[in-house]
Amino acid sequence: MEAVLKNVSSTVELLAVSAHSGEVSQWGEQAVSRAFHWARYCEHIHARFHSNPPIRGVLEKQLQLTNHRLREALPEHKAVYFRDLGRCQDLLLLCLLNNSALPSSIMKMLFDTRISVNVTGSGYEDVRGLCSQIIQYKSACKVLHHLLEPPSVGADAEVQGEMLMERLGSELSQSGHPRWAEDFMSSVLQEFEGTAEHLCLVTAAALLTSADSATQTASQDFLLDWLQSRHVVLQHMCSELPSKLLADLAKRHQKFRDGFCSFLKKLASEMEYRINEGEWIHTDSAVSFQKVTQHLRTLFEACPSQRTETEEEFNALKIADGDFDVRGLSVWGDLLMAFSK
Amino acid sequence: HVRLLRPSPSTTETMKRLPLLGQVLGRLCWNPYVTADGEYIYSNIFFSSHNLIKYQTCKVLCRLTTEEDDGATLAMMKHLGVPTREYYVKVLNKVYSDHHVLSFCFPNDTNFNISQTPQRCSCGSIQAASEAFMSLITCAEASPVIGTLLQQPAPCIRGGLSENFIDALHSEEVVISLWCHSLPFLEEAVLSLLDSATAAGSTPDKIKEQVTKSLLPKACAQHCSIFLVVNDIFRTVLKRAERNECVKDFLQTFTKCFLRELTLLQPQVWLLFNLGSYKCDWKNHLMWVSSTLQRLTEEEEEEEGSDAINIRVFEAWFLLAQCAHWVQVAVQLLVTSGPEDCGSLLWLLTFYHRPTNRWHHRAVQAKAAWDQLYSIFSVGAHPLPQLSLITLHLLVSFAVFGQLPLSTSTEITLKVRGFFSLLITFF
Numbered sequence: 061m062e063a064v065l066k067n068v069s070s071t072v073e074l075l076a077v078s079a080h081s082g083e084v085s086q087w088g089e090q091a092v093s094r095a096f097h098w099a100r101y102c103e104h105i106h107a108r109f110h111s112n113p114p115i116r117g118v119l120e121k122q123l124q125l126t127n128h129r130l131r132e133a134l135p136e137h138k139a140v141y142f143r144d145l146g147r148c149q150d151l152l153l154l155c156l157l158n159n160s161a162l163p164s165s166i167m168k169m170l171f172d173t174r175i176s177v178n179v180t181g182s183g184y185e186d187v188r189g190l191c192s193q194i195i196q197y198k199s200a201c202k203v204l205h206h207l208l209e210p211p212s213v214g215a216d217a218e219v220q221g222e223m224l225m226e227r228l229g230s231e232l233s234q235s236g237h238p239r240w241a242e243d244f245m246s247s248v249l250q251e252f253e254g255t256a257e258h259l260c261l262v263t264a265a266a267l268l269t270s271a272d273s274a275t276q277t278a279s280q281d282f283l284l285d286w287l288q289s290r291h292v293v294l295q296h297m298c299s300e301l302p303s304k305l306l307a308d309l310a311k312r313h314q315k316f317r318d319g320f321c322s323f324l325k326k327l328a329s330e331m332e333y334r335i336n337e338g339e340w341i342h343t344d345s346a347v348s349f350q351k352v353t354q355h356l357r358t359l360f361e362a363c364p365s366q367r368t369e370t371e372e373e374f375n376a377l378k379i380a381d382g383d384f385d386v387r388g389l390s391v392w393g394d395l396l397m398a399f400s401k
Numbered sequence: 402h403v404r405l406l407r408p409s410p411s412t413t414e415t416m417k418r419l420p421l422l423g424q425v426l427g428r429l430c431w432n433p434y435v436t437a438d439g440e441y442i443y444s445n446i447f448f449s450s451h452n453l454i455k456y457q458t459c460k461v462l463c464r465l466t467t468e469e470d471d472g473a474t475l476a477m478m479k480h481l482g483v484p485t486r487e488y489y490v491k492v493l494n495k496v497y498s499d500h501h502v503l504s505f506c507f508p509n510d511t512n513f514n515i516s517q518t519p520q521r522c523s524c525g526s527i528q529a530a531s532e533a534f535m536s537l538i539t540c541a542e543a544s545p546v547i548g549t550l551l552q553q554p555a556p557c558i559r560g561g562l563s564e565n566f567i568d569a570l571h572s573e574e575v576v577i578s579l580w581c582h583s584l585p586f587l588e589e590a591v592l593s594l595l596d597s598a599t600a601a602g603s604t605p606d607k608i609k610e611q612v613t614k615s616l617l618p619k620a621c622a623q624h625c626s627i628f629l630v631v632n633d634i635f636r637t638v639l640k641r642a643e644r645n646e647c648v649k650d651f652l653q654t655f656t657k658c659f660l661r662e663l664t665l666l667q668p669q670v671w672l673l674f675n676l677g678s679y680k681c682d683w684k685n686h687l688m689w690v691s692s693t694l695q696r697l698t699e700e701e702e703e704e705e706g707s708d709a710i711n712i713r714v715f716e717a718w719f720l721l722a723q724c725a726h727w728v729q730v731a732v733q734l735l736v737t738s739g740p741e742d743c744g745s746l747l748w749l750l751t752f753y754h755r756p757t758n759r760w761h762h763r764a765v766q767a768k769a770a771w772d773q774l775y776s777i778f779s780v781g782a783h784p785l786p787q788l789s790l791i792t793l794h795l796l797v798s799f800a801v802f803g804q805l806p807l808s809t810s811t812e813i814t815l816k817v818r819g820f821f822s823l824l825i826t827f828f
Contacts, residue, residue: 143479145482146481146484154463191462194466198489215495216471218495219488219492252473252476255472258474262477
């Protein structure tokens, strides 16, 4: 373990040097290649230990010490945290490209557009053309993103959903305590404060990934429970996502279906009938009466059994409202009328 | 005019006086027609403008590589500790997976099936798709899309795929990369080459031209996987057409072209297959090849029916068929060297022509032929017996490399002109 700590510490030092030192001007292809080798080592360490709280703690402490020491020598040094280790190559690249001492030959090497013969496989063997490869992949994603009409959540969210599931799986199985997974989700939530829409998509994608193993099922169960406890996120999902996606989720997960149905019921119960507009309106939510009807219709198509159950329930509520067959008196009666159309 | 700058001692001062100078110089640096005489090119300003450009370029390139427009995605990547390249490769793979691509080409049909619903595909979206994927043709991840696009029913290929896409497909690099990732295309290419090269009327020169033009030897040299697939196809064809000399000739030509391409990539390879012109080296090499193969086939005799041995014998023969120039050297050596080595070399020749015969039959038959020809060529013209393929091969060798005067050799050879049609298959 001591060797690992020392190596990680040295790599962080290497990052600092590559960002701020004029020494970089002396670096040749081999030196840069070796630097990336060490960065890969740190990525490996991150992948190996991110879900192991004790070791992670030790590494975090070591990083803190190293950062402190480096800042004394180089005031402009930016602290490196444990989670940065997972993207250590990116970090190194950023440091090098921002260092004006970087020799042109290295720039040329990094931006070499030669197509490497073996693109498949791990593809991490060679630093040559690393940047042009990233640019190529990125542009391809961007171009295709606009061209493709995603059938469900889109490739971006699908990949992120898969990554999220993977991470939750390892947090749950390795640390052996759901608290770590909860902490992790809380930190994700914090990160996405301003872009909750994206988180909704990613969460939906995660819940729609195939759950072939026990770990995957456990992760999805955890995520569903987490959604139940974070009512805001669930609400957000139900009001932001398209009907088809919500119906797919409801079909896959009973827990989600329950949550979704009670969300819709709650929303309907809070609606008021505006005589002037001749419409049911919710004062706080952007979800309209039509949207609720559409959500329910799509849901019934996906889960026909839900239809009878909901209709019975709505009927009872309609009776409680006086059982009038006139529009505008009971939201339940009007919803039932909308389905039967 | 650059000369104007000369009297000014400090760069900063000049820059203050002419604030746009940096930009002007920057643009000048990119213009290939602008030259400066030695005295000025190293002037401070020129130097610092170079540095400025380098700095700016660095910034742009850095932004292109490391910055992310989509803040949410970047946050997710950072949070999960996922490297950029890995992330984008995953997204691309997802985009390229059939599900997404088909829904792109055929947005109205979720259960798209190529063979069942050709009428539903819209040529417009195929055109857009082919344009979009044009620059990604060489990417491994894009191969399912390229394959899907190319496999569209015929009316759509002409109407749908963009011309630029088809032009791009014709480049060497693209074709080879397509073979790399799509087995059906590779198979089609190999089979059509085999068809055209072994068709009636093809000559060695034509075969060579076709093989080289096909790019297959080059692709085999570049990618081991292509080499393995191509060779497997050859194996199957040879097993079905053991006595088809055309296929054997084709294989030899193909191997030659392949080795030439491989030598361009790995110069040391040439040494492995070509021993130069030293007769002694060749003799030793061929004797060794012959004895190794003999040992192998004798094992086959002992363990008759063993699949493992059969496969080994076939593989050995396949290698010999690929390196058929060894057999040609062996035939030459049979005539030019003495009778003491003739056994092994004859064995090699017989094994090449009749790999599935029993070894003793092979040896007896070949020895008889050699004896016949030896006597014919040592004395001069005689009545000729019925000639087998092996004998014929030997005869040609005797005529070309034998010690008799040319007129006598010609006389003997003319006597067998009835076999000339067969001779053509060799040369």
